[in-house]
Amino acid sequence: MGASGDHSKTGLAIIAGHGDLPRLLAEECQASGRKYAVVEFENIPLVWASTHPVIPTIFEKTGQLISQMQDADCLEIVIVGAMNRESIDPSKLDDKGRELAIILSETMKGGDDETLSSIIRFFETNGFRVRAAHDVLPSLIPQAGVLTNIKPSDDDIFDASRAAEIVTGLGRLDVGQGAVVGQGLCLGLESIQGTDTMLEFVKNNREGYAPNPTGGRGVLFKAPKPAQDFRVDLPTIGPDTIRNAHDAGLSGVAIDAGGVMVLRRSETVSLANDLELFLWVRPKE
Structure with missing residues (x-):
């Protein structure tokens, strides 16, 4: 759900998978002076991210990630890059991680569209706006x-x-x-x-x-x-x-x-x- 106004004043969390796209968005934010942070998962090392503000995390600690993004004033997020379907360690799940894991266990059988839509709804319910990559970099x-x-x-x-x-x-x-x-x-x-x-x-x-x-x-x-x-x-x-x-x-x-x-x-x-x-x-x- 897009909101009107100047999004550049709102911090952006780049939830990064594999590939060039997360890096291109981080470089755009850096060049434009927009507040941002790159979310780097433990099993998706980002060699290029050393020159950018980084929020390190693991898939199971969703509640911790939400708090970290809020603390960084990144209330808009963009989810970009390839991500494999990872095995989850139930012993590491925090409360929000457990909530999201239950949602995904129910939606992944329905295909990618249903799974991704459920992830968007989860973050929106927790107070974030989900943006498209081309909202950040229209020339894409x-x-x-x-x-x-x-x-x-x-x-x-x-x-x-x-x-x-x-x-x-x-x-x-x-x-x-x-x-x-x-x-x-x-x-x-x-x-x-x-x-x-x-x-x-x-x-x-x-x-x-x-x-x-x-x-x-x-x-x-x-x-x-x-x-x-x-x-x-x-x-x-x-x-x-x-x-x-x-x-x-x-x-x-x-x-x-x-x-x-x-x-x-x-x-x-x-x-x-x-x-x-x-x-x-x-x-x-």
Whole structure:
């Protein structure tokens, strides 16, 4: 639930998982002078966090974390970066940790969307506002259009449209946010293992599935799920995505306009140009 006003006056806790996004948000807060702290879990060491204010914690000590964020005047939070489903040590749980563990035990069977929504509700009930990463760094979400020198061909546009239909179906089932289609054929589907694993699968298994040797080489398409809460788990791409798409033999990458974050955009676009791939921010149909 967004509130109006100047959020930069309110402290921000960056609840950090793996990947570049937590670091990019911390650097943005640091550069803008916004009060912030990085929440670093014991089993997710953040090498880059040494130059930032850090709140160290473990998953079981949720009550302690809430108090630490309140003491740091960080009443807004952003939850970013990949996090594995960790085993919980019941002997370490504090009261709030036990409360959250019970909630998660009930919602995790329903899929990621239900789990993440329950986490958002938990923090909101405890007095925090949950923000989206692009609230902090709006440039993460590019405007519609082709960002690269290479443009998608008619074959690529067709494949992207077919992939968009597939991703919408996947999203309704709360399965994944990406698919690869080449010459109308689905070559790969994203599931819990993530985009990079899907692209590795396509790389190793695409032979024999391109009936037209002069047709499209395939397109990676990513989009949010139809019922996605844009504050958490919004799909992202970055330089690694481009490199892996190239290694998988694809023509390019298409993303849903307004619903996918591009990390390190300048580097991502430059790499796509160097590898002669297109990067298309596809308008919603």
